[in-house]
Amino acid sequence: MNAMGERKGSGDGTVGKALDALELVARQGKPVRFSDLLAVSPWPKATLYRLLQTLTSQGMLAHDEETGTYAPGLRLVQLAHIAWSRATLAPIARPFLDALSARVGETIHLAQLDRGQVLYVDKRNAVHPVEMYSEAGKIGPGYCTGVGKAMLAHLPEAERAEALKLQSWHRYTDTTLTSPAAFEAEAQVIREEGIAFDREEHETGIVCIAAPILSPSGRVRGALSITGQTRRKSLEDLAELRPALCETARQIAAAAADWQYPD
Template identity: 65%
Template sequence: MTESKGGDGTVGKALEVLDLIASFNRPVRFAELQGKSPFPKATLYRLIQALTHQGMLAQDPDTGAYAPGIRLVRLAHAAWQQSSLAPIARTHIDELSRMAGQTIHLAQLDGGQVLYVDKRNAREPVEMFSQAGKVGPGYCTGVGKAMLAFLTEAELDAALARQSFHRFTPSTLTTRETLLKELEAIRTRGYAFDREEHEAGIVCIAAPILSAGGRVLGALSITGTLLRTTLTELESFAPLLLQTARAIAQDAESWRFPGQQTAERSAE
């Protein structure tokens, strides 16, 4: 669950409840929510009832469990279309997947964490944590480190404050100092590695997707399992990966919302 935004009032509390329910990845009963929520029982109940009434949550009439509602699904789909890199990048990651033959991930940064927005499986798929819509750690994933490395100083400080530095594998970087040293190397090299830092046996090479002004838009990775490839083999795709990241960035720069296009034509 995200950290509490004390100054955001009822809206902030309602969003915290939505985050909490979504974190279970399944329908969840009120008693379970109460055990995890920072809010008093009456407050939690009131927020859940309001969210259900507005269609942001749905309650199963048989079990009484709550899950994200259809209205929330519609909003999420609209956000995916209008704010996500996925629709813009689709043809590029299709081609990268075809040429590399490995798993391709497209991600964006969300509060210092990684939000996977699209994925293409390898020719021989391997089960791994990342799926479109999942949130992963920034400090120990290739895409996460690729994005962190190119944030402004203020943005990076805020993002680092949100990292747990939990040790997932023996290779995980578990301190701010070691991560900062790694980010410096990534800036010099232009791309990042995941050396089994999040999942044992899973490695990747990742590149940031940067605007013309250097703003971080997202990141792209080529990921494989050590049963079928090596980090050296993945690094051989670095020129192709960087070229694809630049192409996605260029398309993102020239993309406009339909309403904005209409306004621009009207002004001519």
């Protein structure tokens, strides 16, 4: 992935190319013409056309004959809904997120790891909403977000080393960690304290406190965070919410242990 969370082209043959083409369309955020896709495509015209035709015939993309544009298809929407309900913590965590949101009145994020990056799977807005990058379904960096740091720090050493190789180490702000060595030093503290902090590392003016969601054996299932804006809340203010945060993370972990996450 690059600094914006976009995946580089895969080397997994035709299937990998088709998935990359599907993501290329989805990332445009609106119906898009073939010529516009070709301008940002890593493939020649004939290859891109063939991939789009296959995806369209399979219902993964929809092609509007009138406008000549491509957009995600209904079959993709159906599969995405199934994945969201069966492969993420979101359905199980929903009542716990609702309760935590009502209790603290701040922005709540639920996330899981996707190839070393953060996949936001659910969010609750604060009483005073925070304008920020994260939304459910978005991918964010692992090394400089609270939820990402909480999850990466608790991975087994070999898995963490592989995940750190996938980070861009882009400097978003003056406080962003920019090397594996710097991250490892903080990861030790995160493991000892059981929480991670985002000290305006991804977005200026945005701070958060995060806790990992772990299986009974200590495997990383996800992470939970409480986020605030520095003009309203300091990191010390958010740290006072640690008991509520950690209690909710444990509740979600307990609920997930009885679901689809065998150790």
